[in-house]
Amino acid sequence: MVNWTRLTTNVYIISSWASIGGIMFGFDIGSNSGTIGTKQYQDYFDHPDALLQGGINAALSAGCFVGALCSGWPADRYSRKFTLIAASALFIVGSLLQSAANGVPMLCAGRVINGISVGITSMVIPLYQSEVAPKEIRGRLVAVQQWSITWGIFLAFWIQTGCAHIQDTAAFRAPWAIQAIPAIVLCAGMWAFPHSPRWLADRGRMEEAIKVLADIHGDGDVNHPRVLVEIQEIQAVIRFDREQASHRYSDLFKPGIAYRVFLGVFLQIWQQLTGMNIIMFYVVFLFQQAGIGNNQDSTLIASGVSYVINVVMTVPAILFVDKWGRRPTLIFGALAMSSFLWIVGGLLTTGDWYIQMDPAQSNYGKWSVTLPNIETTNAVVAFVYLFVASFATTWGPLGWVYPAEIYPLRVRAMAISLSTAANWFFNWLLSFAVPMMMERLRFGLYFLFAAFNFLMALHVWLCYPETKGFTLEEMNIVFEGNPRKKIDRAYVAERMKQTLDADIDHISTHGENDDEKKPQEV
Incomplete structure (x- = not known):
């Protein structure tokens, strides 16, 4: 006979169930990134140009920003658990609106609602996980959320790849409806799990x-x-x-707390400036621009492999993040990603760039490149995959782990809310701007993000202390010392x-x- 009490009080099961919220986020990214390259989507929404497509994608990030910024109060007032349940119910509504969309306005409304839900869950999940986790495996348990995000992206992308063969609007409506399934599971099952003991x-x-x-x-x-x-x-x-002290937002700017808030906010901003989420959103366009694949199916498959790598390479982070430490993992990951982006940008400079006109819009075209040979093309793909692997093992999970463990209890929810909101604000900026940047900067876009990665490695080395192995209550002492010295x-x-x-x-x-x-x- 199954002992349900033992199951619902096991920290691994608690963390994994809460991480279903990450699958919700991943589903929305994966279904959208696969959809925007299909003929059915392009035809139904009248071939959105770079500005409009950026706005459609950015609608999710705008909602995420609002949700993350406003999530601190309900997480403190009504509990981490009930806030997750409410957010998952909201995601179901947004998914149904997207699936039933009769035009861009309704599609954007559904994406904003989904974004509010994702903004809330992306803040509350690591908060909840960090507060139930033993210090020895706290990094591992919080990293499960990032793994769930990668699974959501992976599953949604391949569902979309299969649905792309449907010859009517079900090609994009079905994936948008299916993404409500993990929200239903989270909403129904979260009732059985305990509240955060610290809350x-x-x-x-x-x-x-x-x-x-x-x-x-x-x-x-x-x-x-x-x-x-x-x-x-x-x-x-x-x-x-x-x-x-009190439980007010003004506490975030008091001595001893403001510095940690600064670190958490900048870590989440840097996670966006790695360029990873942009690749996840626009990997189809990226490979099309580089001339990879001679038809829609081959381009989608080449793009989908990056999602497989994202899932697989998050596993080492889950297993070893509490052994490697936060500082060395973040520094190594940023330097590796910087190197791979410099190489990708350099390879793209060797090609012949030209405007590829859209047959549906005679006055509109997109930059594409013809690389000198198949070896160069394969090298671009390989280094994009290496970049994805580097992110998945380092900044992907640690971008959520570190901010969730460095704040005092009285401001933890509010501080994580602020840092997560910063993440989504930059996600919104980049989602809106990158389609145009891809057209205007071309290979320079990769050089730009390579420089960001180098700067974030330097910032971590200078300012971020090691937090591995300390309880949440010991963080006040940890942050008293020199971050570059072993504690x-x-x-x-x-x-x-x-x-x-x-x-x-x-x-x-x-x-x-x-x-x-x-x-x-x-």
């Missing part, structure tokens, strides 16, 4: 928090040594936060012990304040 503790529901911690970290034993230490750390941090774990443990001892002395001297047991108003 429960912050709301004054300490008995429930202890029960959840016991279930997920102590095999149900409330006296398990790990549970006792963890709940003591959480209580100490909550008590300090309530004596020293002494014994020193952090001793400082944390001193904090706990001081908290015990405070309680024994002053007693427990009844007000601290009550939920903190947001």
Whole structure:
């Protein structure tokens, strides 16, 4: 007989189920990137030019920005769990609107609604995962979200590739409807999983928090040594936060917090400036521009391989991110991506560029390139694939892991909301601008993103401390030191012990304040 309680309190299953929200995001990217290259889509929507297509794609990112920016309040007020459930229900509505779209306005409305949902889930999922995860595997569990995104992109793209052979509008309507399936699964199943124990503790529901911690970290034993230490750390941090600060957005700009907010925001911006999401959106156009594949099917298949690589190469990050460390993984990944983009841009400079006219619009054409030989063409494909592999193993998962673990509890939801909103704002800018940039900069576009990758490697080396292996409550101590020096774990443990001892002395001297047991108003 299946023990459902054991299943719903297993941290791997909790994290994996919450990550279905990542599949929702991936489905929307994959179905759209495969759709925009099909004749059925182009004919029905009257061959959108680069500006209009950029606007259609950017509608999702605009919704994501709004959703991420506004998600901090409901995540704090109504819980991480209920916010995920509401966001998944919203995604179902947006998917149905896209599937039923009778023109660009309705299509964009559906994409905006889906975007609001994705913006919320992309912020709340890593927040929820980081708060239920043991410190030893926190990176692994949060990285599962990125793996789910890659699976969503992979599945949606190949569903779209199969549907592309349908000779009517079902070629794009079916994939847009199918993407509602993971949202239905998340919405229905999330009810069975526990609330974040740190959210429960912050709301004054300490008995429930202890029960959840016991279930997920102590095999149900409330006296398990790990549970006792963890709940003591959480209580100490909550008590300090309530004596020293509030739960207001202004706290994000106070000394000691503003620097971490800056790091989280810039990490998410840099993740967009790697150029990876642009390749995922426009890989079909990219390969068409480079003359790869002599028909629609071969171009789609060459593009689809990049999604396979994205799925497969995220696995090493899940397995080893808690061994490699955050800093070296981010620095290596940025330098590798920079190198591969310089090479792709250099190879494209060797070709003959020309305007390929669109037969459906006699006054409109797109830049294409004829590369000198098949070897050069294959090299472009190979280095694009190597770029995708580098991102999938490094910046893909760590772009979500690092911001989810560096903030104090009192501002964690708001700070992650702000950093995730920055991610989606730049996603919107790039989604809107890149179709035109591909036409005007051509190979220069790859040089631009290569330079961004080099700069982000330098930024990480200068400013980002290692967070591997520390609890969320120890991050205040971690960020006191020099980010370029190795952190002494014994020193952090001793400082944390001193904090706990001081908290015990405070309680024994002053007693427990009844007000601290009550939920903190947001």
